Amino acid sequence: MTQLSLAPRRRAFLQFMGLAGLATLGNVGSLLATEPKVTTPPYNTFTEEEELALGRQFSAKYESKVEILSNPIIDAYLNDIVKKLGNASQRPQWPYQIKVVNDSEINASAIPGGFLYLHRGLLEFVSDENEMVGAIAHEVGHVVARHTTNQLSLLLIAQHVFDQVKHNILMDNDVFAQVLQQLGGPVVVLAQLRYSRQNESEADLLGFYEMLRAGWNPNGLYKFFTRLAAKTGSQSPVDVMLSDHPATEERARVMRRELESINVPSGLREQTFQFQALKLALSIMPPAPRPVRQ
Numbered sequence: 281m282t283q284l285s286l287a288p289r290r291r292a293f294l295q296f297m298g299l300a301g302l303a304t305l306g307n308v309g310s311l312l313a314t315e316p317k318v319t320t321p322p323y324n325t326f327t328e329e330e331e332l333a334l335g336r337q338f339s340a341k342y343e344s345k346v347e348i349l350s351n352p353i354i355d356a357y358l359n360d361i362v363k364k365l366g367n368a369s370q371r372p373q374w375p376y377q378i379k380v381v382n383d384s385e386i387n388a389s390a391i392p393g394g395f396l397y398l399h400r401g402l403l404e405f406v407s408d409e410n411e412m413v414g415a416i417a418h419e420v421g422h423v424v425a426r427h428t429t430n431q432l433s434l435l436l437i438a439q440h441v442f443d444q445v446k447h448n449i450l451m452d453n454d455v456f457a458q459v460l461q462q463l464g465g466p467v468v469v470l471a472q473l474r475y476s477r478q479n480e481s482e483a484d485l486l487g488f489y490e491m492l493r494a495g496w497n498p499n500g501l502y503k504f505f506t507r508l509a510a511k512t513g514s515q516s517p518v519d520v521m522l523s524d525h526p527a528t529e530e531r532a533r534v535m536r537r538e539l540e541s542i543n544v545p546s547g548l549r550e551q552t553f554q555f556q557a558l559k560l561a562l563s564i565m566p567p568a569p570r571p572v573r574q
């Protein structure tokens with residue numbers, strides 16, 4: 281079946297979804313339009329429990345290297361958003377959470393199991409809630425598609441330590457930490473697990489449909505990439521530590537094409553009071569420090 285023959289059916293389906301209301305959009309039972317269906321490659325045999333344990337170890341190491349900005353109101357707002365996006369994703373069971381890294385970089389990252397980090401520079405860069413939710417939804421997309429554990433599995437298999445990690449990861453010992461140390465330390469390992477361009481495109485599309493189902497206009501992703509390209513040129517710095525992104529203009533173009541292929545339902549979330557409160561809270565804090573490169 282060609283793309284052309286799919287398009288009218290897609291429009292009809294989304295018109296129906298719009299008429300049926302947002303409550304129906306919250307049901308992840310069927311994929312929408314060109315949303316990729318997430319599958320795990322056979323070499324990634326980590327169970328969800330094991331993946332969560334890996335994520336806890338990585339996140340503890342990461343948080344010991346950066347300054348976390350803890351603010352109960354900001355944390356509650358961002359965690360409410362990521363839970364809505366997670367519930368609308370193809371892995372709704374993950375315990376998604378967000379922490380803010382107090383540095384000026386326009387950056388975000390995701391660690392297996394749903395540990396997301398937004399840098400303060402990104403929160404200061406975005407101009408409305410939709411753009412910010414677009415960046416979060418993209419990171420949720422990486423978690424949903426298990427991009428990091430797919431890459432990690434290949435690395436551990438190549439180093440002949442995959443069985444050792446699998447055997448020990450749920451035990452109360454530090455074997456995984458030792459393996460990471462042998463491979464150069466967690467930061468070096470994470471830096472090796474670069475997302476491919478295909479991973480990035482998949483995370484963009486997964487994020488697009490997470491937003492739509494969770495009740496946000498997915499034009500936030502288009503606006504985010506368009507403004508980012510204008511500010512930084514073609515290479516996006518978002519999850520720069522971990523990825524080999526396609527050019528930002530190309531990502532904006534793909535998101536616009538996706539927007540044009542659907543009928544965006546009415547009644548989606550617009551600018552919110554909480555977002556204005558977030559911006560105000562950030563503006564009265566001391567300036568964000570420059571990022572520390574490990």
Ligand SMILES: [Zn+2]
Nearest residue numbers: 480483519523
């Ligand atoms: Zn990414």
